[in-house]
Amino acid sequence: MADDALIRLGIFFTILAVMIGWEHAFPARQLPTTKTAPTKTTRLIGNFGIVFISGLSARLALPLGLTGFALYCTEQQWGLFNLVQLPGWLTITFSLLLLDMLIYWQHRLFHKVPLLWQLHKVHHADLHVDASTGLRFHPLEIVASLFIKAIAIMTLGIPAYAVILFEVLLNGFALFNHANIRLPKKVEKITRLILMTQILHRIHHSQLFKESNSNYGFSVIWWDRLFGSYSAQATKPDLEIDIGITEFPDAKDNANLWGLLTMPFKHKK
Ligand SMILES: [Zn+2]
Structure with missing residues (x-):
């Protein structure tokens, strides 16, 4: 288990480093420089600060982690895949697809339900989109998402190795599609047939309601295509x-760490 956590962290930091390097070498857009926009430092302390606090909160909420929880469910023989014996490759394929579809619908739900939007808007209030935005979620959203995933793992009986693979992929794709980069035109055209690209995901971060209510997928584009949100x-x-939300134009609200932590409890117009 310790090895597994180390490998996961290794993959995570490698992808993060590659994306940050790519963003620096070939940035797609610049951080806004309006009077109220945050400085690079304030924004990065805010984004990475909330990642740290959210990670800690997840650890406290579910000390076993999702992998440990999946192992426990397997021991108890809970869930569909523990009752119906399928070949390993089929279980892993179904597990990844079902978890990914669940995350797509969870994302839509966090946009639709006003109470959940109060949490998810912390992610959308960022005036710029880059790899750090891909990790910037309020601790309460992280904990809510953790429980939703735990329920899915329990009812479907998703094996621990599929959970590990899914978490690695989900984090990797979030870093990839939030990165402040632009793939070469031809590559982008082909990639968007399968994956959520940076250009497509920036549409989801638009200030316009009808645009932010599209392209919810974190990895593959199929769910948006299939469920009409592409x-x-x-x-x-x-x-x-225009990226972000108009509700919090000031850096002290949309970038400062304390502003981010308290945002769900504030309403502005
Ligand atoms: Zn969203």
């Missing part, structure tokens, strides 16, 4: 999309 193009070109 958007191929925003009203404005990629470089000019």
